[in-house]
Amino acid sequence: MMRPADHPAIPSPKVGVLLINLGTPDAPEAGAVRRYLKQFLSDPRVVEIPQILWQPILRGAVLTTRPKKSAHAYQQVWREDGSPLAAITRLQAQALKDAFGPGVLVDYAMRYGRPAIAERLLALKAAGCERILLAPLYPQYCAATTATANDAAFAVLAGMRWQPAVRTLPPYHDDPAYIDALATSVREELGRIDFEPEAILASFHGMPARTLALGDPYHCHCQKTGRLLAEALGRDVMVSFQSRFGRAKWLEPATDTVLEALPGRGIKRLLILAPGFSADCLETLEELNIRGREQFTEAGGTHFHYLPCLNDTAPGIAMLRSILARELEGWNVRP
Numbered sequence: 381m382m383r384p385a386d387h388p389a390i391p392s393p394k395v396g397v398l399l400i401n402l403g404t405p406d407a408p409e410a411g412a413v414r415r416y417l418k419q420f421l422s423d424p425r426v427v428e429i430p431q432i433l434w435q436p437i438l439r440g441a442v443l444t445t446r447p448k449k450s451a452h453a454y455q456q457v458w459r460e461d462g463s464p465l466a467a468i469t470r471l472q473a474q475a476l477k478d479a480f481g482p483g484v485l486v487d488y489a490m491r492y493g494r495p496a497i498a499e500r501l502l503a504l505k506a507a508g509c510e511r512i513l514l515a516p517l518y519p520q521y522c523a524a525t526t527a528t529a530n531d532a533a534f535a536v537l538a539g540m541r542w543q544p545a546v547r548t549l550p551p552y553h554d555d556p557a558y559i560d561a562l563a564t565s566v567r568e569e570l571g572r573i574d575f576e577p578e579a580i581l582a583s584f585h586g587m588p589a590r591t592l593a594l595g596d597p598y599h600c601h602c603q604k605t606g607r608l609l610a611e612a613l614g615r616d617v618m619v620s621f622q623s624r625f626g627r628a629k630w631l632e633p634a635t636d637t638v639l640e641a642l643p644g645r646g647i648k649r650l651l652i653l654a655p656g657f658s659a660d661c662l663e664t665l666e667e668l669n670i671r672g673r674e675q676f677t678e679a680g681g682t683h684f685h686y687l688p689c690l691n692d693t694a695p696g697i698a699m700l701r702s703i704l705a706r707e708l709e710g711w712n713v714r715p
């Protein structure tokens with residue numbers, strides 16, 4: 381492009397992308413799980429009960445029993461390179477760094493545990509990023525995930541005299557690139573496995589049912605992802621909600637209830653996926669692929685196949701790159 385001599389090219393400011401996921405314990409041991417759960421479950425965006433009532437319950441019943449039980453669950457899925465969620469998020473950040481090239485600094489942080497959002501945001505700023513895209517890796521918006529990740533980042537910005545410009549990644553539950561990546565991964569898996577499932581079940585993390593009445597779009601986002609995936613596949617996709625916590629009513633139907641009921645309704649061959657998780661984690665590898673499989677087969681199911689998350693697969697990274705690149709538009713990033 382020709383440019384008049386008195387209008388030199390505007391120098392490109394440094395741009396950073398901070399991927400944010402939930403976080404995970406440092407070790408599959410009760411002490412580390414306790415520290416993680418204490419931070420996670422003390423977040424008022426996650427447990428919406430007044431802290432004065434909730435903290436005694438958390439520090440009493442919850443933190444004395446759950447860490448040991450959860451540590452046992454983590455031990456079943458822990459990998460050589462650590463907790464699956466941490467290891468996969470690290471690989472995603474590396475793959476996106478390679479995909480974007482030197483024009484964009486890509487880093488990652490966890491809302492709870494390590495690496496902390498404050499640490500990585502300060503590192504991007506120290507590396508000279510004047511513009512930062514905060515990217516909570518949750519396709520479906522939820523105050524308990526997306527909003528609290530952004531809150532934590534904004535709290536860090538609140539302490540800076542010279543803030544970078546920031547943008548946040550919108551939810552991508554209905555983005556054609558995301559739906560297409562999911563549909564392709566289902567189709568390819570159907571070609572690989574040695575049975576024809578009678579049903580496909582999309583299991584999303586649950587939330588207390590009252591959050592729907594309070595205006596959280598999470599339930600609607602999950603339903604829309606399920607509907608668009610069904611349309612893309614040209615066949616039914618059932619939606620359910622897993623990981624119920626506490627005694628309140630949660631979104632329904634519950635995944636474990638569905639898994640126990642399906643064989644009795646004549647559905648004995650099942651493909652299950654967890655499209656709300658951008659990386660496999662305890663909730664998918666242990667709760668679905670170990671415990672869910674047991675529930676389904678004990679109820680009479682004969683074939684159960686768990687489809688892994690998009691993780692750092694080539695189509696998964698291409699999808700993330702395209703939705704992130706769109707948010708970087710106008711920030712002088714070379715495509």
Ligand SMILES: C=CC1=C(C)c2cc3[nH]c(cc4nc(cc5[nH]c(cc1n2)c(C)c5CCC(=O)O)C(CCC(=O)O)=C4C)c(C)c3C=C
Binds near residue numbers: 426525586587656660
């Ligand atoms: C009130 C409790 C919880 C709410 C609300 C909640 C929402 C929520 N969580 C995820 C994603 C993940 N949750 C994970 C683990 C996990 N979740 C809860 C509780 C609530 N989650 C607990 C207590 C745990 C810890 C494990 C256990 O003890 O059972 C994980 C996996 C973390 C890992 O280390 O692998 C993810 C991911 C979403 C998307 C969500 C709301 C939409």
Ligand SMILES: [Fe+2]
Binds near residue numbers: 585623
């Ligand atoms: Fe959770």
Ligand SMILES: [Fe+2]
Binds near residue numbers: 623662663667
């Ligand atoms: Fe769980």
